[in-house]
Amino acid sequence: MPAPQRVTTASLAATARAIAERDGIDAVTISAVAAAAGVRAPSLYKHVGHRHDLLRLIADDAARELGDDVTALVGSSADPAVVLPGIARAVRAFSARSPRAAGLLFSAPSPEAGPTPEGMAPLIASLLEAVGRATPGDPLPAARTMTAWVYGFCTMEQAGAFQLGGDVDEAFEFGLTTLVDALTGSGGARR
Numbered sequence: 676m677p678a679p680q681r682v683t684t685a686s687l688a689a690t691a692r693a694i695a696e697r698d699g700i701d702a703v704t705i706s707a708v709a710a711a712a713g714v715r716a717p718s719l720y721k722h723v724g725h726r727h728d729l730l731r732l733i734a735d736d737a738a739r740e741l742g743d744d745v746t747a748l749v750g751s752s753a754d755p756a757v758v759l760p761g762i763a764r765a766v767r768a769f770s771a772r773s774p775r776a777a778g779l780l781f782s783a784p785s786p787e788a789g790p791t792p793e794g795m796a797p798l799i800a801s802l803l804e805a806v807g808r809a810t811p812g813d814p815l816p817a818a819r820t821m822t823a824w825v826y827g828f829c830t831m832e833q834a835g836a837f838q839l840g841g842d843v844d845e846a847f848e849f850g851l852t853t854l855v856d857a858l859t860g861s862g863g864a865r866r
Contacts, residue, residue: 682712687722688732695733695775700784703729727787730779735794737776741769742798749801755809759855762805763825767847770829781826809859817858824854 682690690711695703708729709716723729748761770777783789799818806821807814828847837843855861 681714682718682722684722684732685736686712687719687729688736691729692733692736692773692776695730695779696773700730700775700778703733705729727785730783730788731791733776734779734783734788734790737769737773737780738790738794738798740773741766741777741780742795742801744769745798745805746801749805753808755805756855756859756861758805759809759821759858760851762802763821763851763854766822766825767829767832770826770833774829774833777826777829781822806858809855821854821858824850 687708691703691708694707694711704726705719705723706716709719712719723732744765745762748758748765751761752758766777779788780790780795802818802822803814806818810817828850831837832843832847837846
């Protein structure tokens with residue numbers, strides 16, 4: 676009778692992600708994840724080939740989690756002036772609670788450590804659907820603009836880069852309103 680499997684891909688992702696969030700991406704190693712999972716390092720090679728596979732597990736888990744949040748928002752309203760700010764706030768909240776995982780979604784140390792195309796597909800589809808409701812033609816440029824602004828803001832916020840004083844939440848809402856107004860063509864009507 677074979678020995679019961681002590682780790683699953685899902686448990687490895689959760690373990691690796693916990694290490695990343697607690698100790699940083701550099702702390703995610705085969706030996707650290709194995710020790711945290713209560714197995715020997717060679718046991719992990721049944722699931723992953725190298726460290727970047729562990730990072731990819733984290734990235735795919737993050738894409739799934741954020742994708743679920745975004746998909747729910749897209750399904751909650753047909754109004755892009757409601758959905759797009761909701762998505763931006765969801766990304767910001769996700770980045771605050773899982774900054775290392777969020778970093779892997781948008782700036783992994785290598786292509787092999789980033790999310791798989793399959794892992795990102797639901798998130799991308801939901802984002803494109805939401806932005807497509809607001810913009811004529813191809814939604815990709817607008818989706819890229821929105822993603823870049825939100826991720827850039829979150830990255831600066833986490834790094835403590837907003838040194839000029841003032842309320843960072845207010846700055847986020849100002850930038851978000853400006854961006855959504857531009858995407859929806861509302862020209863500041865909601866201010």
